[in-house]
Amino acid sequence: MSLSRNSVKELLMRFTPVALALSLVAALSSSVSYSAPREKFDEQTKALLALGDSDLKAGRVNEAIGAYEAALVRQPGSVTIVLRMAEATRANGMQGKALHYYRKALAEDPRNVTAIAGEGAALAEKGAVEKARLNLTRLEGICGSNCDATRELAEVIDSRPTQQLVTAEAAKPELEVSEN
Numbered sequence: 001m002s003l004s005r006n007s008v009k010e011l012l013m014r015f016t017p018v019a020l021a022l023s024l025v026a027a028l029s030s031s032v033s034y035s036a037p038r039e040k041f042d043e044q045t046k047a048l049l050a051l052g053d054s055d056l057k058a059g060r061v062n063e064a065i066g067a068y069e070a071a072l073v074r075q076p077g078s079v080t081i082v083l084r085m086a087e088a089t090r091a092n093g094m095q096g097k098a099l100h101y102y103r104k105a106l107a108e109d110p111r112n113v114t115a116i117a118g119e120g121a122a123l124a125e126k127g128a129v130e131k132a133r134l135n136l137t138r139l140e141g142i143c144g145s146n147c148d149a150t151r152e153l154a155e156v157i158d159s160r161p162t163q164q165l166v167t168a169e170a171a172k173p174e175l176e177v178s179e180n
Contacts, residue, residue: 045074045081052084061092079105079112086118095122111142117149121156132157 041049052067068085075081086101102119105112120135136157139150 039075039078039080041071041075041078045071048074049081049084052088056084056088056091061088064088065092077108079108079115082108083112083114083118086115086122090118090122090125095126098122099126113139113143113147113149116142117153120153124153124157124160127160129157129160 048067048071052064052071055061055064055067065085065088068081068088072078072081072085082101082105086098086105089095089101090098099119099122102115102122105115106119109115116135116139120132120139123129123135124132132153136150136153139147139153143150145151
């Protein structure tokens, strides 16, 4: 069965709007599935989070970690609390522990921009700048280069001092011959 030019044009004109509408529906439904529902906290958990937040702002990092740990006991597996624990441990200089919390949050929500940016910042602070750049690329793919999380991670990476690589030739010691 051979189609003429007119019949091809007619098919395109008839089905293009339908195809575009179906594409739009598919795109919207897939983006909705990536947005997680808001977590609900009881009053005691909210109070512990508020206490942790105020302690962290005041520079009492260990107290903030304690408040967040207590909140996490009340609400196990909460991504929000895990991310706050990550921020507090990172502020305390424990980037390895912060990475653990960021990765725990990413296991629950792989597209969480806060967790991706935090993990990248912790990696950069540990000196793993190339791995941090991978997180930056991932963030740019999710929310673009004008996203707050992307800009903040880029600033952290750019603020890291660049390490000078030393080649074997440059580090070759000069031989000195001495008589006994």
